[in-house]
Amino acid sequence: MDDHAPDDGDHSHRRDDADAAEGLDDESRVEQSMLEDEADADEAAEVEDQVGHETSHAHGQHDGHGDSGDHGNGSHDGHGGMHEGHEQMFRRRFFISTLLSIPVLLYSPTLQEWLNFSVPSFPGSAWINPVFAVVVFAIGGVPFLRMAAPELRDRSPGMMTLISMAITVAFVYSLASVVYPTQSAFFWELVTLIDIMLLGHWIEMRSVRRASSALDELAKLMPDTAERITESGETEEVPVSDLTEDDLVLVRPGASVPADGVVEEGDSDVNESMITGESRPVSKEPGDEVIGGTVNGDGSLRVRIDATGEETALAGIMRLVEEAQSGTSRTQALADRAAGWLFYVALGAAVVTGIAWTVATTFDATVVERVVTVLVIACPHALGLAIPLVVAINTSLAARNGMLVRDRIAMEEARNLDAIVFDKTGTLTEGEHGVVGTATVDGVSDDEALELAAAVEGDSEHMIARAIREAAAERGIDAPDADDFEAMKGRGVRATVEGRAVYVGGPNLLDYLEQDVPDELQAFADEAGDDAQTVVYLVRGAERSEAPERASGDDGPASRDGELIAAFAMADVIREESYRVVDALHELGIEVAMLTGDSRDVANAVADELGIDTVFAEVLPEDKDEKVQELQNQDKLVAMVGDGVNDAPALTRADVGIAIGSGTDVAVQSADVILVQNNPMDVVRLVTLSKASYRKMQENILWAAGYNVFAIPLAAGVLAPIGILLSPAVGALLMSLSTVIVAINAQLLRRVDLSVPSLPSMANSGEPRPAD
Numbered sequence: 001m002d003d004h005a006p007d008d009g010d011h012s013h014r015r016d017d018a019d020a021a022e023g024l025d026d027e028s029r030v031e032q033s034m035l036e037d038e039a040d041a042d043e044a045a046e047v048e049d050q051v052g053h054e055t056s057h058a059h060g061q062h063d064g065h066g067d068s069g070d071h072g073n074g075s076h077d078g079h080g081g082m083h084e085g086h087e088q089m090f091r092r093r094f095f096i097s098t099l100l101s102i103p104v105l106l107y108s109p110t111l112q113e114w115l116n117f118s119v120p121s122f123p124g125s126a127w128i129n130p131v132f133a134v135v136v137f138a139i140g141g142v143p144f145l146r147m148a149a150p151e152l153r154d155r156s157p158g159m160m161t162l163i164s165m166a167i168t169v170a171f172v173y174s175l176a177s178v179v180y181p182t183q184s185a186f187f188w189e190l191v192t193l194i195d196i197m198l199l200g201h202w203i204e205m206r207s208v209r210r211a212s213s214a215l216d217e218l219a220k221l222m223p224d225t226a227e228r229i230t231e232s233g234e235t236e237e238v239p240v241s242d243l244t245e246d247d248l249v250l251v252r253p254g255a256s257v258p259a260d261g262v263v264e265e266g267d268s269d270v271n272e273s274m275i276t277g278e279s280r281p282v283s284k285e286p287g288d289e290v291i292g293g294t295v296n297g298d299g300s301l302r303v304r305i306d307a308t309g310e311e312t313a314l315a316g317i318m319r320l321v322e323e324a325q326s327g328t329s330r331t332q333a334l335a336d337r338a339a340g341w342l343f344y345v346a347l348g349a350a351v352v353t354g355i356a357w358t359v360a361t362t363f364d365a366t367v368v369e370r371v372v373t374v375l376v377i378a379c380p381h382a383l384g385l386a387i388p389l390v391v392a393i394n395t396s397l398a399a400r401n402g403m404l405v406r407d408r409i410a411m412e413e414a415r416n417l418d419a420i421v422f423d424k425t426g427t428l429t430e431g432e433h434g435v436v437g438t439a440t441v442d443g444v445s446d447d448e449a450l451e452l453a454a455a456v457e458g459d460s461e462h463m464i465a466r467a468i469r470e471a472a473a474e475r476g477i478d479a480p481d482a483d484d485f486e487a488m489k490g491r492g493v494r495a496t497v498e499g500r501a502v503y504v505g506g507p508n509l510l511d512y513l514e515q516d517v518p519d520e521l522q523a524f525a526d527e528a529g530d531d532a533q534t535v536v537y538l539v540r541g542a543e544r545s546e547a548p549e550r551a552s553g554d555d556g557p558a559s560r561d562g563e564l565i566a567a568f569a570m571a572d573v574i575r576e577e578s579y580r581v582v583d584a585l586h587e588l589g590i591e592v593a594m595l596t597g598d599s600r601d602v603a604n605a606v607a608d609e610l611g612i613d614t615v616f617a618e619v620l621p622e623d624k625d626e627k628v629q630e631l632q633n634q635d636k637l638v639a640m641v642g643d644g645v646n647d648a649p650a651l652t653r654a655d656v657g658i659a660i661g662s663g664t665d666v667a668v669q670s671a672d673v674i675l676v677q678n679n680p681m682d683v684v685r686l687v688t689l690s691k692a693s694y695r696k697m698q699e700n701i702l703w704a705a706g707y708n709v710f711a712i713p714l715a716a717g718v719l720a721p722i723g724i725l726l727s728p729a730v731g732a733l734l735m736s737l738s739t740v741i742v743a744i745n746a747q748l749l750r751r752v753d754l755s756v757p758s759l760p761s762m763a764n765s766g767e768p769r770p771a772d
Contacts, residue, residue: 087202094198097140101191104132108188129187130178133171140194141167157343163197165346166375173368186372193376196735221293222314226258227251229302243308251290251301259292260307268299342708346378353716373715373726377735378708386700389746394693401754402676403686410656410672414690417590417656418636419614420683421628423647424596424606427660427680428581429572433463435471436533437569439524447477449566453538454479456495456502460487464536464570468504471568488512492536501541503562510537515564528569531605538566572602574609577681582610584684593631595624595640595650625653641683658683685754692752700742707738 105111106119107128148164151157170190177186226243227235227250235250240258243249248264251257257270269281272294281297284290290303293314309315350371357367391408398405405411422428438446454472457465458479472479482495482502491512492505503509510517515537517525525535541562582592593614596603603617616627624642628650631638640647640654651657651671659671660678675682711734713719714726726734 090198090202093140093143094195094202097136097191097198098195100132100136100139101188101195103128104136104188104191111188130175133174133187133190136191136194137167137171140198141171144197162343162346162375162378165343166372166378167194167197169372169375173365173372177365186369189376221256223256223258241309243305245305245308247305249303249305251296251303253296253298253300255296257290257292257294257296257301257303259305260312261290261292261303261305263288263290263301264304265302266300268301269297270301271295271297342378345708346375346712349378349712349716350374357717370715370717374712377711377715377726386704386742386746387697389743390693390696390700390749393746393749394689397750397752397754398673398686398689401685401689402679402682403689404674404676405672406674407672411686411690412694413637414639414656414673414687415694416637417639417687419591419593419631420585420639420641421593421595421616421631421650421654422612422680423624423640423642423650424594424598424603425572426643426678427641428578428594428606428610429574432572433467433534433570434573435467435568436571436573437524437528438566439521440566441518441520441564444565446566447475449538449568450475451477451479452497452502452540453504453566453568455482455497456485456493456504458482458495459485460493464534465493467570468568501562503539503541504536505539506534506536509539510564513539513562515539515562517564521564521567524567524569528567531569531571533605534570536568536570537564538568539563540565572598572606574606575680577679578610581680581684582612585687586611588684588687590687591636593627595619595627595642595647624650628653639683641680658686688754689752692749696746696749699745703742703745704738707734711735 107125112118144160144163144167148160151161167190170186170193174186174190223240225237226240228238228243229235229248229250243259249258249261253268263284263286265286267283267285270284270290271281272291284301290301291314292307292312307313353374354363354367354371357370361367394411395405395408398411435450438449440446440449450468450472453468454477457468459482469479480497482497485493485495487493488503488505488509490508492503492509494501494503496502503513509515517537521537528535539562585592591613592611593616594603594607594610594612595616596606597619598617600615600617603615606612607615614631616624619627624647628638628640632653632655637655639656639658640650641658641660642651643660647659651659656673657671658673658675660675660680660682673686675686711726714724717725719725
């Protein structure tokens with residue numbers, strides 16, 4: 001039971017986050033629903049104007065089916081188009097309202113007095129202000145009233161309620177001033193307030209549309225058609241949707257890869273930056289995987305399709321981006337709850353203002369003016385934009401730098417991490433053996449030893465053979481041809497190279513060949529053993545005209561006139577990036593732990609080399625989550641970095657699960673953040689971006705809330721005794737200025753430095769990329 005207790009707590013923690021965000025989701029759905037109704041009404045009016053007879057109606061029905069088909073082809077297009085429609089609706093209403101506001105401003109006595117100008121009057125000119133103000137209210141103000149209605153029905157007042165309350169009070173007061181003349185009417189203040197609100201909402205819809213357009217941009221990466229190669233060898237152009245697994249397609253130079261697959265023929269460099277964030281083209285040759293949507297270089301490729309439709313890597317990325325966009329930030333939930341509280345604060349401040357001014361003077365137009373000003377000041381557009389703008393830029397920056405965020409809350413929590421647990425194999429290390437050291441006897445160079453060993457191992461697929469061949473290739477060594485290759489079970493391999501028998505194997509080979517180990521090689525082997533490294537030996541036989549007797553035969557021992565000339569230390573190679581990653585995380589004050597199923601000696605050797613704080617060795621995959629829990633039981637916020645497959649339980653258990661893998665394995669369901677490139681450096685970038693984003697959120701909330709803290713008392717008239725009064729129009733302008741400041745501050749997030757200094761011996765591993 002105790003083992004499951006923390007899990008229950010984790011689920012409870014996530015439910016609390018969901019409950020905290022519920023209010024925001026409800027408000028977003030309400031606003032979106034009302035905006036859709038507005039757009040549908042406009043569209044219906046246009047259709048009604050166009051439809052005049054039955055044939056047109058029938059044609060319209062046919063078009064409707066076509067539209068449905070379009071939506072069936074890709075919901076993301078409809079999703080992006082819907083946001084664009086909302087944006088265009090508010091844009092249109094803003095320009096119409098602003099145009100109609102010009103006469104109101106010109107014929108406003110207050111503005112004429114302030115700016116010292118006059119306009120010609122004519123019979124009926126006195127009605128310009130009320131008539132045009134009513135039209136502006138109908139066009140620009142009524143949509144806010146409609147969006148506020150569901151908030152009031154649900155007894156959850158928020159941003160729309162505040163806006164509606166402000167413009168309604170100003171509207172009613174202004175109309176009343178026509179019947180009951182007052183010192184000043186609020187017609188020009190009313191229209192400018194509505195114009196500013198429309199402008200703010202247009203900006204908000206524009207930011208939402210741009211954030212949502214990430215899905216549309218991803219969808220555009222996939223070509224519409226593909227060149228499928230028929231059985232006769234000819235090509236036929238077919239829609240990408242008609243491709244199936246095992247189809248062979250031709251990808252011409254400069255064309256986009258139509259679906260995921262494996263190169264069967266051809267060599268080319270493929271630009272994968274739009275998927276993986278890797279700026280340099282990736283060389284592709286037969287046997288290499290390619291990702292649908294990437295762009296082919298100068299070569300021609302024949303690709304065997306192995307995934308189409310929803311199974312492609314691009315479709316997986318789109319699902320992840322959609323999940324990230326539909327998620328709710330904890331800080332956003334706090335900001336929207338603050339908007340709800342602000343409604344009650346505004347009401348309270350308005351009541352107190354009305355009572356105080358009535359008691360101090362008398363109830364007249366001045367009191368109503370003060371109340372109206374308080375309600376205008378309280379409009380929380382800046383607060384509403386404070387978080388969404390940062391989140392949109394954050395998501396874009398992360399995606400452009402190879403980080404796909406599935407859980408925004410996890411992205412926020414990354415800034416508070418106390419410990420990060422790395423899986424060793426394939427994350428901190430290369431995941432395959434490599435030659436980490438070489439020792440030779442006098443008269444034999446390292447290159448000569450590698451040349452002979454690579455020649456013998458030329459036909460072997462063993463991981464040690466691959467490591468030796470790769471080490472030789474890195475040094476530019478061309479291995480000579482070898483004959484009579486033979487695998488000696490339990491001992492190693494042998495072959496004839498340039499007329500001599502050459503053996504490569506471990507200690508059992510030396511026992512079989514009765515070879516003594518020279519002191520210099522023995523010291524090297526002992527040191528490698530202390531570092532938990534594997535040692536293989538190179539034995540060169542005497543020169544002879546014929547091949548020696550087979551060493552693996554049962555009818556006699558092999559020739560024992562060879563000479564032990566070299567030893568190679570083999571180990572799972574530590575990635576060069578790992579050194580800098582550990583140092584950078586330590587600089588950020590984060591503990592680094594390593595989790596592996598390898599022996600404790602091997603684990604400790606890697607940990608000592610990298611400077612890792614905590615080591616969990618000899619851990620079975622099903623027990624990895626328990627080690628994460630051990631750190632959590634120490635009241636630490638823990639992230640787990642793994643491959644997302646064997647490490648799934650640990651990724652789920654961690655407070656922040658980070659899957660690291662190739663561009664074709666991005667749809668990892670157990671992780672909160674997916675690092676598209678197999679690069680541990682991105683973990684540091686993730687933490688850096690999380691800290692920078694949260695800082696911007698805090699700054700924006702401070703700007704937005706701080707504006708209200710100072711402006712509401714001024715609007716209430718606390719400084720009236722010294723002659724300082726804030727009019728509704730000036731209050732609206734200040735509110736707009738606050739919104740602009742918040743928007744500009746959010747844009748500054750694009751300047752965050754996501755670069756991680758390189759080691760002297762390596763090139764910079766992926767330059768940071770700006771947001772779209």
